[in-house]
Amino acid sequence: MEAHIAELQAWRRDCETVNINVDQRLEELNKLLAEQITNLKKDNEAVREDFASNQVFHKGVKSELSAYKVSFDSDITRILSKDGINHETRGGGKR
Numbered sequence: 001m002e003a004h005i006a007e008l009q010a011w012r013r014d015c016e017t018v019n020i021n022v023d024q025r026l027e028e029l030n031k032l033l034a035e036q037i038t039n040l041k042k043d044n045e046a047v048r049e050d051f052a053s054n055q056v057f058h059k060g061v062k063s064e065l066s067a068y069k070v071s072f073d074s075d076i077t078r079i080l081s082k083d084g085i086n087h088e089t090r091g092g093g094k095r
Contacts, residue, residue: 004033 008029015022 008026011025011029012022015025
């Protein structure tokens with residue numbers, strides 16, 4: 001913002017030296033800045049919406065991964081349990 005103020009002040013000095021309507025030029029620059037601010041606000045809102053959407057997506061993926069982990073842990077437990085039963089039935093037994 002300070003850079004914009006400095007630019008406006010520089011324009012004012014330049015305009016005064018060549019006898020141009022300073023107020024008109026400042027008004028034009030003010031409108032330009034207002035447009036830029038409006039565009040930045042729109043861009044910011046779009047970024048916020050993308051971020052919120054990504055958070056929802058991330059939660060969904062995290063939930064799916066959690067479900068896969070539970071299923072995987074269950075499969076491992078079942079396999080190890082079967083392996084233990086097979087080992088005992090083959091005469092391995094517990095030592």
